[in-house]
Amino acid sequence: MAKNSANGDHQTTTKPPPTPSPLRFSKFFQPNMRILVTGGAGFIGSHLVDKLMENEKNEVIVVDNFFTGSKDNLKKWIGHPRFELRRHDVTEPLLVEVDKIYHLACPASPIFYKYNAVKTIKTNVIGTLNMLGLAKRVGARILLTSTSEVYGDPLVHPQPESYWGNVNPIGVRSCYDEGKRVAETLMFDYHRQHGIEIRIARIFNTYGPRMNIDDGRVVSNFIAQSLRDEPLTVQAPGTQTRSFCYVSDMVDGLIRLMEGDNTGPINIGNPGEFTMIELAELVKELISPKVEIKMVENTPDDPRQRKPDITKAKELLGWEPKVKLRDGLPLMEEDFRLRLGVSKKI
Numbered sequence: 001m002a003k004n005s006a007n008g009d010h011q012t013t014t015k016p017p018p019t020p021s022p023l024r025f026s027k028f029f030q031p032n033m034r035i036l037v038t039g040g041a042g043f044i045g046s047h048l049v050d051k052l053m054e055n056e057k058n059e060v061i062v063v064d065n066f067f068t069g070s071k072d073n074l075k076k077w078i079g080h081p082r083f084e085l086r087r088h089d090v091t092e093p094l095l096v097e098v099d100k101i102y103h104l105a106c107p108a109s110p111i112f113y114k115y116n117a118v119k120t121i122k123t124n125v126i127g128t129l130n131m132l133g134l135a136k137r138v139g140a141r142i143l144l145t146s147t148s149e150v151y152g153d154p155l156v157h158p159q160p161e162s163y164w165g166n167v168n169p170i171g172v173r174s175c176y177d178e179g180k181r182v183a184e185t186l187m188f189d190y191h192r193q194h195g196i197e198i199r200i201a202r203i204f205n206t207y208g209p210r211m212n213i214d215d216g217r218v219v220s221n222f223i224a225q226s227l228r229d230e231p232l233t234v235q236a237p238g239t240q241t242r243s244f245c246y247v248s249d250m251v252d253g254l255i256r257l258m259e260g261d262n263t264g265p266i267n268i269g270n271p272g273e274f275t276m277i278e279l280a281e282l283v284k285e286l287i288s289p290k291v292e293i294k295m296v297e298n299t300p301d302d303p304r305q306r307k308p309d310i311t312k313a314k315e316l317l318g319w320e321p322k323v324k325l326r327d328g329l330p331l332m333e334e335d336f337r338l339r340l341g342v343s344k345k346i
């Protein structure tokens with residue numbers, strides 16, 4: 001019987017998982033673990049690759065279409081004998097022989113995922129279907145990076161995994177949040193129907209070095225704006241909240257989830273909750289005390305509050321975030337200064 005879910009009996013499967021490659025059972029030779037990271041040239045993906053590559057028993061294959069990611073994020077691994085980078089779009093089938101799949105491929109910034117909404121849905125639905133098909137063929141365990149956006153504009157606060165969400169199915173964010181909801185459904189259907197070993201992480205807003213400078217997300221916007229002496233654009237009303245997780249904590253949570261016995265979904269995020277005005281004030285205090293804060297128009301369906309309930313992550317993964325926002329922002333500032341060529345005023 002395949003390992004069951006964290007969410008009750010209705011989600012267990014009686015099917016055994018597909019058989020992994022015969023190489024795994026080799027008596028005389030212990031092969032390396034072959035790990036596929038889709039979207040590995042992106043922000044979280046490239047940090048995950050760094051961590052996976054630290055283990056000499058891991059071989060890492062990244063596939064990415066470079067829509068929001070970049071080879072630059074992986075430059076230290078290009079040419080390494082345990083590393084391979086392929087330009088590939090996950091909406092097309094992929095034939096590789098792997099043992100584990102971290103499936104991250106999908107634009108994450110609202111500006112980018114709304115840019116070609118149909119493509120975002122295809123990436124979430126067809127892309128996840130393709131990766132599940134691959135997992136089934138080769139007997140790999142697969143982890144999906146889902147999102148707190150599956151809770152929509154939540155009516156329950158903080159959000160536990162048992163909350164089904166309040167999502168607009170026809171709004172401008174639906175390509176992403178409904179796309180990820182279907183991706184989660186596909187994961188569980190493959191688990192129940194085909195015995196695939198699945199893991200689902202519901203990631204809450206994550207920040208850190210390597211975010212695209214003009215990515216459009218709030219932390220990267222505020223840091224870039226403060227370094228360019230531009231006003232920090234708080235989208236009205238500014239009282240909406242988010243909970244920000246530093247990327248090293250996120251990577252640690254994802255690896256624990258992959259290596260553990262629970263399917264999830266499991267929230268991975270930092271429960272420290274901030275209004276956008278508070279975030280702007282903190283960036284001002286830490287990076288540029290003279291910078292202005294400007295209220296600008298918001299976009300439709302912006303969730304009013306978001307904070308993870310991480311009881312499950314604590315209990316099932318022994319995980320909780322370590323880096324406070326106040327400590328993480330300066331680490332990101334350092335990286336943005338380097339990339340923007342703005343040195344610190346003394």
Ligand SMILES: NC(=O)c1ccc[n+]([C@@H]2O[C@H](COP(=O)([O-])OP(=O)(O)OC[C@H]3O[C@@H](n4cnc5c(N)ncnc54)[C@H](O)[C@@H]3O)[C@@H](O)[C@H]2O)c1
Pocket residue numbers: 038039040041042043044045063064065066067068069070088089090091103104105106107108109123127145146147148202203204205206207
């Ligand atoms: N960063 C966050 O706050 C956050 C929050 C919740 C969920 N997530 C999820 O985590 C994952 C990574 O997010 P991120 O912040 O690193 O975003 P990112 O945009 O930096 O990375 C996504 C990567 O996927 C690649 N990609 C996009 N579409 C693709 C396709 N069709 N085929 C192949 N590659 C494709 C991009 O080029 C990029 O390298 C995403 O699945 C995202 O939905 C992120």
Ligand SMILES: O=C(O)[C@H]1O[C@H](OP(=O)(O)OP(=O)(O)OC[C@H]2O[C@@H](n3ccc(=O)[nH]c3=O)[C@H](O)[C@@H]2O)[C@H](O)[C@@H](O)[C@@H]1O
Pocket residue numbers: 107108109110147148149203204205206216217218219221222233234235236240241242276298299302303
């Ligand atoms: O955590 C999540 O699940 C999701 O979080 C983000 O989505 P969102 O929270 O909307 O991210 P931002 O674009 O960073 O916006 C956060 C808040 O900041 C505000 N904002 C954004 C940009 C800005 O310049 N100013 C500003 O006040 C927005 O109105 C919003 O209320 C991610 O980009 C999604 O990929 C991810 O799935």
